Amino acid sequence: MPLAASQAPALSGTWCRLHPLSPVARIGITLGALLLAGVSLVSGAQTSSGRTAETLVVAAVAVLGMVASVVSWLVTRWRVVGDELQIDTGLVYRQSLRFPLRRIQAVDVVAPLTARILGLAEVRVISAGTGHRQHGRLAYLSNQDAAAVRAQLLALAHGLAAETPEPPALPLFRVDNGRLIAASLLRGAWLLVLVLVAVGAILAAVDPTGAGGAVRQGGADAATSLITGVATGLFALGLDAARSVNGDFDFTIGQAPDGLRLHRGLLQKRHETIPYGRIQAVRLIQPLLWRPFGWARVELDVARQPEAHRQGEARQLAHLLAPVATLDQARWLVGQVAPGAPATLARVGAPPRRAWFRAPFSYHYLSTWHDDRWLVTQTGRVRPATVIVPLEKVQSIRLSSGPLLRALHLANLRVDTAGRRWVAAALCRDADEARALVDQLGGLAWRARRLSW
Amino acid sequence: MQYRRPSPRLWLARQTVLGLTSLVLLVILGVSGGILWGAPGGLAGVGAGLAVAVISWFVERGRYRSWGYLERDEDLVVQRGLVFHRLTVVPFGRMQFVDVTAGPVDRLFDLATVQLHTAAAATDARIPGLRSADAAQLRDRLSTLGEARASGL
Numbered sequence: 377m378p379l380a381a382s383q384a385p386a387l388s389g390t391w392c393r394l395h396p397l398s399p400v401a402r403i404g405i406t407l408g409a410l411l412l413a414g415v416s417l418v419s420g421a422q423t424s425s426g427r428t429a430e431t432l433v434v435a436a437v438a439v440l441g442m443v444a445s446v447v448s449w450l451v452t453r454w455r456v457v458g459d460e461l462q463i464d465t466g467l468v469y470r471q472s473l474r475f476p477l478r479r480i481q482a483v484d485v486v487a488p489l490t491a492r493i494l495g496l497a498e499v500r501v502i503s504a505g506t507g508h509r510q511h512g513r514l515a516y517l518s519n520q521d522a523a524a525v526r527a528q529l530l531a532l533a534h535g536l537a538a539e540t541p542e543p544p545a546l547p548l549f550r551v552d553n554g555r556l557i558a559a560s561l562l563r564g565a566w567l568l569v570l571v572l573v574a575v576g577a578i579l580a581a582v583d584p585t586g587a588g589g590a591v592r593q594g595g596a597d598a599a600t601s602l603i604t605g606v607a608t609g610l611f612a613l614g615l616d617a618a619r620s621v622n623g624d625f626d627f628t629i630g631q632a633p634d635g636l637r638l639h640r641g642l643l644q645k646r647h648e649t650i651p652y653g654r655i656q657a658v659r660l661i662q663p664l665l666w667r668p669f670g671w672a673r674v675e676l677d678v679a680r681q682p683e684a685h686r687q688g689e690a691r692q693l694a695h696l697l698a699p700v701a702t703l704d705q706a707r708w709l710v711g712q713v714a715p716g717a718p719a720t721l722a723r724v725g726a727p728p729r730r731a732w733f734r735a736p737f738s739y740h741y742l743s744t745w746h747d748d749r750w751l752v753t754q755t756g757r758v759r760p761a762t763v764i765v766p767l768e769k770v771q772s773i774r775l776s777s778g779p780l781l782r783a784l785h786l787a788n789l790r791v792d793t794a795g796r797r798w799v800a801a802a803l804c805r806d807a808d809e810a811r812a813l814v815d816q817l818g819g820l821a822w823r824a825r826r827l828s829w
Numbered sequence: 830m831q832y833r834r835p836s837p838r839l840w841l842a843r844q845t846v847l848g849l850t851s852l853v854l855l856v857i858l859g860v861s862g863g864i865l866w867g868a869p870g871g872l873a874g875v876g877a878g879l880a881v882a883v884i885s886w887f888v889e890r891g892r893y894r895s896w897g898y899l900e901r902d903e904d905l906v907v908q909r910g911l912v913f914h915r916l917t918v919v920p921f922g923r924m925q926f927v928d929v930t931a932g933p934v935d936r937l938f939d940l941a942t943v944q945l946h947t948a949a950a951a952t953d954a955r956i957p958g959l960r961s962a963d964a965a966q967l968r969d970r971l972s973t974l975g976e977a978r979a980s981g982l
Contacts, residue, residue: 679948771923771949775916782914792949799951818918822903825922 839958
């Protein structure tokens, strides 16, 4: 097959392979690591027999990996037929995946570093429903093909002709990289490190006055282990910060007629599209250390299957609307995706005063608001989190109360959506009000569903 | 509107299970008490077992009585819980599928549990202790209603 494994035939119903360089892109990093291991073995081994044996093992693993990924490429084919995306894959366990285009929740284009170097990208189709255990992944296509496939899948998902060109996106918002880096460094975990350092300082200050060599020895030991612990913690925090900077670098949101376009990434580029009307919930959080700067983070939840992604990707698959923004920007962004819903709640919607006895540490943030389209709830102890749920997406409403809540004549109300991550929780409401709210929200949700049809 | 309740057979089934486990508990406590401390120990063990059984009986009765469900025009309401009250409202349009399950004890008493599933994992709507025929009927009714009112995600 020529290099241009053109997408047109696949989209018009002919089976197609993925890009021929896919195997290389897929095992690129592993191959590099193995090569490094081989080199270090060759240069650093002591006995010649051990060296050859180990080198052979490494070479065998590398060759096996290469063969496996080539075979996987050979047996994988895909096409779009009717209103389905079909992917056949697997040599031993043959898998035939069918993704109804109508149920597509989002289409992402992801380009990890090795794929990016080769000019390839992965198309990832996130669909709702319970039948499939995994997302549709086309790894890899060439950059142009990936963009084309994404445009056509989205067009088909919206019930348009496949040839509909991708509508242009209007730039909506752009995250300042400097602020992103600063915000990534400002994590609550730093406080823990600070506490540890303070404890260490106290120990060090106490130690010299301690009488006896054994005590001093113990103090020194404690200090050493403390320093090691702090260093490990700092390293982990730094890694975490680097990862989030890497993931969210150059974060831009565009507004296209078919959905929101998110672009982000430093080494690994990601282009996500979230169709309108697929947003199950919006959340705005203000971490403790960001509050002095008036920053906030806005996240989105779409319907998806329970954790079936590869490990470590769950976090990246989380849809961020803005990794960090000023509160005004965050409010404005929320207004773009949830017009009419307040992004932060005043104390007007606070639960009755007696709720303080049940929730002394979060009472100051508890609040609830709703109109005929949105339910907004706010919870949190040190980090206020506002969850905004469109009433038309409500799946079920739950009311619960334990002994203490009942004694105070209070109840908790929770509203579930098909999103997997948050529920809107109106905590510690007056029991009668909550009971009335259940029916009221039920009616409003019903009406919202009718209207959205 | 009146909440509908599980079949009284559920209470019968619960009592049977409770009675059997209590009996086993009584024997174990009585015998071990008797072996360790003689006749008074045995009596104390039996007394403790009886106390536990009586308390469990009241708790079970409360839990049994707390179950209720209500089919309204557009949604199903399920409530339960003695200590922790729970009330779940599921719109018919949101039901993805309905499950009917029956364990060994349930089958002995011709009972079944109807469970509703929505696209939200947290939804917890379960109606235990329906007569098998009623459960099947409810399931069919619910799935018909669900189909008629189904709406997209």
